[in-house]
Amino acid sequence: MSKTCPICGEPSDDRYRPFCSKRCADVDLGRWMSGRYAIPTAEEDEPDEDALAAADRDPRPQ
Numbered sequence: 001m002s003k004t005c006p007i008c009g010e011p012s013d014d015r016y017r018p019f020c021s022k023r024c025a026d027v028d029l030g031r032w033m034s035g036r037y038a039i040p041t042a043e044e045d046e047p048d049e050d051a052l053a054a055a056d057r058d059p060r061p062q
């Protein structure tokens with residue numbers, strides 16, 4: 001039985017399986033409870049490069 005954590009891919013721990021740790025278990029629980037439609041998780045999204053670029057172009061005298 002070599003399962004891996006569905007959250008981070010690390011080997012799962014018997015205490016928290018199928019997760020590797022309570023942290024990942026909480027992450028999954030949070031997603032399950034909140035529902036994917038209710039609270040979009042930014043952690044899976046790509047960085048907002050437009051915002052970063054805009055901030056970079058923002059004139060800031062130093």
Ligand SMILES: [Zn+2]
Binds near residue numbers: 006008020024
């Ligand atoms: Zn994990």
